[in-house]
Amino acid sequence: MSNSRFTRRGLLKTSAIAGAGLAAPTIFTAGSAAAHTNEPTGDTVTLGFNVPQSGPYADEGGDQLRAYKLAVEHLNGEGDGGMLNTFTSKALQGNGIMGKKVQYVTGDTQTKSDAARASAKSMIEKDGAVMVTGGSSSGVAVAVQALCQEAGIIFMSGLTHSNDTTGKDRKANGFRHFFNSYMSGAALAPVLANAYGTDRKAYHLTADYNWGYTTEEAVRTSTEAMGWETVETVLTPLTATDFSAYIAPVLQSGADVLVLNHYGGNMVNSLTNAVQFGLRDLEVNGKKFEIVVPLYSELMARGAGENVKGIFGSQNWDWKLENQLGARYTGTNAFVQSFGEKYGFPPSQAAHTGYVQALLYADAVERAGSFNPCAVGEALKDFEFDGMGNGPTLYRGADHQCFKDVVVVKGKEDPENEFDLVEIVEVTPVDQVMYAPDHPQMGGAEATLGSCNAGA
Numbered sequence: 001m002s003n004s005r006f007t008r009r010g011l012l013k014t015s016a017i018a019g020a021g022l023a024a025p026t027i028f029t030a031g032s033a034a035a036h037t038n039e040p041t042g043d044t045v046t047l048g049f050n051v052p053q054s055g056p057y058a059d060e061g062g063d064q065l066r067a068y069k070l071a072v073e074h075l076n077g078e079g080d081g082g083m084l085n086t087f088t089s090k091a092l093q094g095n096g097i098m099g100k101k102v103q104y105v106t107g108d109t110q111t112k113s114d115a116a117r118a119s120a121k122s123m124i125e126k127d128g129a130v131m132v133t134g135g136s137s138s139g140v141a142v143a144v145q146a147l148c149q150e151a152g153i154i155f156m157s158g159l160t161h162s163n164d165t166t167g168k169d170r171k172a173n174g175f176r177h178f179f180n181s182y183m184s185g186a187a188l189a190p191v192l193a194n195a196y197g198t199d200r201k202a203y204h205l206t207a208d209y210n211w212g213y214t215t216e217e218a219v220r221t222s223t224e225a226m227g228w229e230t231v232e233t234v235l236t237p238l239t240a241t242d243f244s245a246y247i248a249p250v251l252q253s254g255a256d257v258l259v260l261n262h263y264g265g266n267m268v269n270s271l272t273n274a275v276q277f278g279l280r281d282l283e284v285n286g287k288k289f290e291i292v293v294p295l296y297s298e299l300m301a302r303g304a305g306e307n308v309k310g311i312f313g314s315q316n317w318d319w320k321l322e323n324q325l326g327a328r329y330t331g332t333n334a335f336v337q338s339f340g341e342k343y344g345f346p347p348s349q350a351a352h353t354g355y356v357q358a359l360l361y362a363d364a365v366e367r368a369g370s371f372n373p374c375a376v377g378e379a380l381k382d383f384e385f386d387g388m389g390n391g392p393t394l395y396r397g398a399d400h401q402c403f404k405d406v407v408v409v410k411g412k413e414d415p416e417n418e419f420d421l422v423e424i425v426e427v428t429p430v431d432q433v434m435y436a437p438d439h440p441q442m443g444g445a446e447a448t449l450g451s452c453n454a455g456a
Contacts, residue, residue: 036372037152037455038128045100045371047072047358048107048129050120050144051158055111056238057136057264059299060350064136064158065106066343067351071358074338075102082338083359086331086387091366098365105129111136111238111264113143120144124151130371131156133357136264136350138162138211145174152455154373156357159350161263161295163214166401168443172452173373175380175400177360177393178353179433181211182441184294184314185218187406187428189226192312196257196290198227203255205246205270207262208235215261217441219294231255236262236270243270247277256284259292267293268303275307299348301411301421308411308421315407316353317389318424319346325427332389346419356388360395374452392430398437400449406433 040046049068052061074082077094084092096102105127107119116137123129124147132148133156135141141160148155149171157165157176161184166176202223206212212235220230231253236246247270250258258279262270274280274291282289293300296313322332335355339347347355364379365371381397390404405427412423438445 035454035456036374038124038130039456040098040100040128040130040371043100044103045097046127046129047102047104047361048120048123048127048132048134049104049354050107050109050116050123050132050134051354052111052136052140053106053108055109056266057111057159059303060136060159060264060297060348061109061111061134063299063348063351064134064354067339067347067355068104068133068358070339070342071355072102072104075359075362079342080334080338083331083335083355083388086334087359087363088386089363089367091363092359097362098369098371102362107134109134109137109140109144111140113137113139116140117143117147120147121151124148124153129153131361133354133361134158135160137209138165138214139209141165141176142169142210145169145171149173149450149453152373152453154361154376156361158354158357160211161215162211163218163441164210164443166399167214167439167441168447169210170399170401170443170447170449172377172400172449175357175360175377175395177357177395177402178349179314179316179404179406180401181214181218181294182435182439183406183433184215185222186433186435187314187408188219188292188294188312189222191408191425192223192292193226195312197287200228200257200287200290201231201253201255201285202228202257202259203231203250203253204233204259204261205243206233206235207238207266209238211263212261214441215294216259219259219261219292221441228257236266238266240266241269243273244277246270247273247279250274250279251277251282254284256287257290257292259294261294263295264300265303267296267300271304271307271311296409297348297350298346298419298422299350302418304411309413311411312425313409315409315422316349318349318407318409318422319352320420320424321389321407321427324424328391329389331387335389352389359388360385372454374454377452394430396437398449399442399447403430403434405430
């Protein structure tokens with residue numbers, strides 16, 4: 001794939017990747033200091049998988065962890081190889097990373113930033129992890145990314161959708177494969193206009209942390225640009241389980257669309273409460289009342305059951321992509337087969353992005369010929385690849401954000417089985433969701449990566 005597809009838009013801005021930054025805890029071996037934090041000196045290398053195994057995003061975290069374990073098997077030459085067989089880079093040979101067998105440690109973020117930082121810190125200082133990956137909460141991802149920057153460790157974020165992760169809080173040591181709030185808004189707005197018209201009044205319920213804020217802003221900005229009016233925005237606690245008190249005022253607001261900027265268990269509960277209040281049976285302003293969930297997954301659809309039918313949203317990836325839309329999304333079936341044979345059900349988008357991040361890190365080490373995070377960062381910067389299930393993808397150097405097509409979905413009205421709950425409505429081409437690195441929603445011109453930190 002040539003560079004012209006992306007660079008002709010003038011959106012690529014490479015960032016300076018300098019030498020080591022702040023000092024950090026370093027593993028010492030054989031009486032000499034490592035060249036960088038936790039440089040592997042034996043015949044193994046340790047990765048840190050930091051995911052929510054409890055809390056409102058535990059379902060996503062569990063699936064992510066399954067995928068990470070599968071990635072380790074494939075990196076070590078076990079199983080069928082999965083996406084190693086379809087990935088356009090052929091640096092990985094199934095003999096570990098740089099000939100070192102991959103091992104891993106796990107942690108529970110509890111969907112809490114403080115717990116996630118403590119877990120990641122232990123992985124780095126006690127377990128010698130050379131890379132940390134995970135998330136399933138943007139608040140967690142931003143916090144752990146900052147910690148890894150300070151420690152001189154690469155952070156390959158997992159499920160994090162807030163603009164902030166590669167926007168105002170971007171870091172030279174951090175990389176995101178998952179898409180973001182801006183992309184969801186850009187992809188969803190035309191679909192919503194086509195389905196519901198341009199004369200709508202929207203009421204937003206928004207999770208009270210950085211992901212909720214940026215998702216509300218992105219969807220609100222995109223829908224207002226096409227003619228929608230925003231009548232109210234209300235923040236809800238991440239710890240909430242009953243949203244009845246937040247749903248009731250919607251009935252008197254004059255809104256005819258409810259946008260639920262909620263994820264995981266929050267979305268399952270708030271959507272269930274909204275349906276219980278009869279919102280989907282209402283007619284307001286002469287229009288059928290509608291509900292939109294900007295970001296959701298098959299896991300959430302399973303939790304929401306019948307309530308998710310007909311609900312529009314967006315996804316980073318879907319396990320049916322290659323079967324429904326062909327070879328552009330090569331790699332999807334290879335991953336689905338590997339994951340399905342191991343666990344007995346299809347992978348979620350959380351699983352997919354975690355698996356891909358693990359392979360992308362390992363591949364970058366091989367191509368760089370080094371575990372040094374600054375060398376790995378250079379290998380990932382402006383890296384173009386394919387065969388990982390999303391079609392042609394760019395890891396942009398200016399902000400370490402992946403750019404690729406965005407999947408627009410809705411809850412399937414007549415599922416064929418318990419796993420076939422989401423229908424792919426369309427796939428928005430990458431060109432329609434790209435933006436300049438200094439876009440206002442990304443922190444503007446003041447948002448910079450800073451310098452790479454190798455730690456030691």
